[in-house]
Amino acid sequence: MLKAWLAVKRISNGPIGFVPTMGALHEGHIALIRQARKESGLVVCSIFVNPTQFNDPKDFQKYPVTIEEDIYQLEIAGTDILFLPTIEALYPNGTKDLERYELGYLENILEGFYRPGHYQGVCQVMSRLLKAVEPELLFMGQKDYQQCMVVNRLIQLMQIATKLVTCPTIREADGLAMSSRNKRLNKEQRGNAVAIYKALNLIKENIGTRKTTEVIDEATQLLKKYNFNPDYVAIADAGTLELINRWHGEKKLVALIAAFQEEVRLIDNLIIN
Numbered sequence: 001m002l003k004a005w006l007a008v009k010r011i012s013n014g015p016i017g018f019v020p021t022m023g024a025l026h027e028g029h030i031a032l033i034r035q036a037r038k039e040s041g042l043v044v045c046s047i048f049v050n051p052t053q054f055n056d057p058k059d060f061q062k063y064p065v066t067i068e069e070d071i072y073q074l075e076i077a078g079t080d081i082l083f084l085p086t087i088e089a090l091y092p093n094g095t096k097d098l099e100r101y102e103l104g105y106l107e108n109i110l111e112g113f114y115r116p117g118h119y120q121g122v123c124q125v126m127s128r129l130l131k132a133v134e135p136e137l138l139f140m141g142q143k144d145y146q147q148c149m150v151v152n153r154l155i156q157l158m159q160i161a162t163k164l165v166t167c168p169t170i171r172e173a174d175g176l177a178m179s180s181r182n183k184r185l186n187k188e189q190r191g192n193a194v195a196i197y198k199a200l201n202l203i204k205e206n207i208g209t210r211k212t213t214e215v216i217d218e219a220t221q222l223l224k225k226y227n228f229n230p231d232y233v234a235i236a237d238a239g240t241l242e243l244i245n246r247w248h249g250e251k252k253l254v255a256l257i258a259a260f261q262e263e264v265r266l267i268d269n270l271i272i273n
């Protein structure tokens with residue numbers, strides 16, 4: 001139904017730009033919509049809290065839902081179509097015993113390691129959404145760096161012509177990356193949360209002159225001082241996400257952090273050279 005309607009619109013309006021989200025929208029999401037607005041003839045946004053990508057059921061249950069405000073923000077930003085599928089519509093045969101995607105090493109490092117099954121779930125929902133919308137352009141945030149790489153891999157596996165446009169991370173005034181999960185932080189936790197950006201910048205400033213392991217240790221200590229419990233603090237090749245232990249200035253690097261502020265898990269990354 002949506003597919004048939006979009007096929008007609010594609011002819012009259014031009015390329016379809018798609019922004020998939022899980023709702024609880026903030027300026028980071030809206031920046032994606034604005035970018036899609038600039039580059040596409042028709043802007044489609046989806047809101048769907050995808051059960052198959054949550055390795056922690058509590059995180060799924062507590063995921064913020066603010067649909068009325070979301071619709072208001074999407075209208076102001078110039079979204080043409082809001083796609084709000086139900087679980088049954090996207091997973092007509094249920095969410096168990098699903099096919100597996102061959103994601104290679106991306107599946108088991110960093111987010112993949114700490115959130116087993118997460119990227120299989122991301123591919124499940126993204127493949128279903130991409131089949132429903134068939135966008136020419138797909139807009140996603142650099143905030144989820146590894147996810148962008150996984151989705152590029154999925155696009156290859158699906159052999160579709162969709163082009164992924166990776167958009168810069170939008171931050172709060174103090175540097176904290178905007179995230180729907182920030183809504184779950186209390187005042188003290190919100191104050192502490194800036195440490196992730198501080199730690200990423202500490203890595204950026206020191207990577208050229210000091211040993212990688214030392215820099216990672218110092219960033220980890222900084223996070224702990226602000227009551228973070230880190231899953232990882234890593235430095236990787238920005239093109240392949242291969243972790244690096246030594247650096248001689250030849251590669252473009254990305255620093256990546258995932259850490260818990262009590263029960264709220266936050267992630268962020270920064271290109272560091």
Ligand code: AMP
Nearest residue numbers: 021022023028140141143144169170178
């Ligand atoms: P989510 O609703 O968290 O699944 O995110 C939907 C899309 O918004 C993903 O492509 C995210 O990478 C992107 N996104 C989330 N936070 C930000 C941010 N602070 N800046 C830019 N994009 C973001």
